[in-house]
Amino acid sequence: MSGKIEIQAIVSGATHKGLVQLRWGSMSGQLTPEEAREHALSIIEAAEAARHDEMVFRFLMEKLNLEPARAALIIKDLRDTREQIEAEQKPS
DSSP states (O other): OOSOEEEEEEEOTTTOOEEEEEEETTEEEEEOHHHHHHHHHHHHHHHHHHHHHHHHHHHHHHTSOOOHHHHHHHHHHHHHHHHHHHHHHSOO
């Protein structure tokens, strides 16, 4: 699915509480403000990780002359390590 994700603040008619409404094509949903902040942070973190992965991938191929398949395996190992570190740092 492609297209713009529409996001707007609304007030629930049933509960009179603020919500964040999301629309993407024919799909839609609502989040509490806290849930919306959590998802927004996750998107920012994923965007930063994607930029980092691209930088490392290009470095491995252009500077170390690795084949794309080998560079991809290293990127996977780095992602696994990143996920392990993030899991260790999460408050329990």
